[in-house]
Amino acid sequence: MSDKPTQDGFFDDPKVVSWILRIFYLLCVLLVxxxxxxxxxxxxxxxxxxxxxxxxxxxxxxxxxxxASGLRKVLMRSEDYYEAPLNDKSDRQEQE
Amino acid sequence: MIWTTSLPPFVVFFAFALVAPLLKGKLKVLLLLAPLWGGLNLYMTHAEAGDISWQIGDMVLQLYHIDKLSLLFGYLFHIAAFIALIYSLHIKDNTQQVCGLLYAGSALGAVFAGDLLTVFMFWELLAITSAFLIWARRTPEAIRAANRYVVIQVLSGVLLLSGAIMLYQQTGSLKLEYLGLNGSASWLIFIALGIKCGFPFLHTWLTDAYPLATPTGTLYLSAFTTKVAIYLLARMFPGEPILIYIGAAMTCFPIFFAVIENDLRKVLAYSLINQLGFMVCGIGIGTALALNGAVAHAFNDVIFKGLLFMTMGAVLTRVGHVDGSHLGGLYKSMPRTTIFCLVGAASISAFPLFSGFVSKSMVMAALLEQDQIIVWLMLLFASAGVFHHAGIKIPFFAFFAHDSGLRPKEAPVNMQVAMGLAAILCIAIGVNPQWLYQLLPWDFDYTPYDLTHTLTQIQLLFFSALAFVWLNKQGLYPPELRSVNLDAEWFYRKLLPKSGRKVVAMASQMRDEGHQLKTSVIAQLGRRQKPVPTGTVTIITRRMAWVFIALMLLVVTSLIF
Incomplete structure (x- = not known):
C-alpha cells in the first residue's frame, strides 16, 4: 500500500469504536x-x-x-506446499 | 394456457441453456425467464403434475415425481438459480451461464427423479456441469483443482451406480424410497451421498475447489450439489443413528480450520460443511421436527450462504483476491455490499429475526427432545463457533479491521440486486417463518420465538462476540496469514503422489530392462510437473483417463456381485 488514503471512515475514530464497545458491554451485562x-x-x-x-x-x-492456534503449529505449511505457484514463476526449478 | 403439467422442470433449464450462447448484451436478461417461468409453472401445476416416465428397453425411468419433499427443494433451486442468474448477468463468458443453467437443471432433475438410475444420470451431470464453473476461472490452480474435483465427483457417481445395480439385483426395483443402512448396496449408496455431502474425510473436494471457482461459479456450487445430497439422505436414510454422530462431527471440525484459514471463500467453504452438519444431524434424529428442521435449514442455508459467497464474490471481482490478511476497511467504498454481508452473517449465526434462527433451532430442539445431550452440546459449540468465524471474522476482516488502503468500486448493479434479493429473503423468512414452515413436508407444531429460546440464543451469540473482542484486545487472536493448512486432502495430494513416485522408482530400478523405462517415466513425471501455461482447459489428462478406467472397472465388478 504505497499511498495510504486518509483515515476518513466512521469507524476510524477511536471514540466511536469505544462507544460501540461500551454499549456492547452494557448489553452483555443486561443479558446476564x-x-x-x-x-x-x-x-x-x-x-x-x-x-x-x-x-x-x-x-x-x-x-x-x-x-485453532495450536492446530496452526501442526497444520500450517507454506503456500506452495502442494505445488509450486503456477502463475508467474514458470521458470522456477522443480525440486526433485 | 401458459402452464403445462407435463414438463419436468429440468427441461426448461436445459432448453434455455441451449439458447444462452445466442443472447448477447442486455438480451441476457431473458435467461431469467428460465427460473421465473419454470418456478411459476411448478407452483401453478404441482398438484396434478408429475408421473412422466421414459422407457428404455424394459426399464422405465421416472423423470418427474412430485411430493412435498421434492417440491420444497424444487422451489428452492428455482429461487437459487434466479438469484445466481441475476448475479451473473454482467458476465460475458458464455461458459459460465450455460453451465450454470445446465447445473441448476441437473439439480432439479435429481430432486424430481423417481428412481435411482435417473438420480444417477443427473448426479453425474451435476458433477460435470459444475466442474466447468471451476475450470471457467482459467487459472492453472483452478484447472488442477477442478480436475481433482471432477475425479472425486465421478467416483461418487460410480459408487452410486454400483450400489444401485446391486440393489436392483437384490430387490428388482430401482424406486427411490426409504432404504436404511443394511447390506453392502446401501452402504455404497450411503458413501456416494456422503462424498457429495461432505462427510468428514470425504469433504476435501469442497474446500479445495469451491474457493477456486469464479465468483459466480462458487455461488452456483454452494447451492446445488450438497443440497441434492441432503435431499437424498432425507429420502433414503432418515433416522439412521450414525448420521447424528457424523453430523455432529461435521459441525465441529470445520470451525477450527475456518478460524485459521486466510482465504475468506475457503472460510465460507468450511462453514458450509459446518451447516451441512446441522442438516445431517437432523436427518439422523429422524423425528418430524428434526427432519423438517434439516430441510428448512437446507432451504435457508442456500440463501444465506449464497449471500455470503456473493459478497465475497463481489470483493473478489473488485479487488482480485479475498485474502483476509490483505483486506480491511472496504466498508468505506463498498457500503452496500457490507450491509448485505452483515445480513448474511446474522442469518448464518442464527440471530433472532434472521432466517438461520428459525431452522437451526428446530434441530437443536429435536436433539433435546431425544436427550442427546452430548451431541446437543457439540452443536451448541458449533453454533457459537460459526458466529465466531462466519458471523464476525468474514465481515470484520473484509470490511472493517485495519484499513488496507483499498478503495474498490461498489459491486456491479446486478450483483447488488442479487445480494439485496437474498438479504430480503433472509430477513423475511426470519421475521415470518410461517412462509417456510407451511412448505415443510412433515406435520409438526413448532414456534421458534419463545422467550427462553430467544434470550438464550442472544446470550450465546453476544458472549461469543465478547470472546472475540477480548481475544482481539489481548492480542491473542491468531493473525491472518497466507498459508496452506493441511487437511485430509494431504492423503491424495501428497502421500499418494509421493508413494506413487516411490513405487515407480523402485519398480523401475528392479527391472532388468528398467533403465529405459525409468528414463521415460522420469521424463514423463517431469513433463507432468510443468504446468501448462496456457489458459485452455485440458479436460482429460492421461492421469485422469487412468482414473476413469479404474472407476469403470469398479462398476463392472459390481455387476458380477
Missing part, C-alpha cells in the same frame, strides 16, 4: 441480568447453571481460538 429475571424453560440439568448459555458461548469461543 435478564437471565436471573426471566424464568427460562429448563430441558436439561446443565441449563440450571446461571447464565449457562453466556458462559458456554464465551468459553467455547476462547477454547476454539486457542485450539
Amino acid at each position: 441480568v435478564a437471565d436471573f429475571v426471566v424464568h427460562r424453560h429448563i430441558y436439561t440439568e446443565l441449563e440450571k447453571i446461571p447464565a449457562f448459555y453466556a458462559l458456554y458461548g464465551f468459553v467455547a469461543c476462547v477454547l476454539l481460538v486457542f485450539a
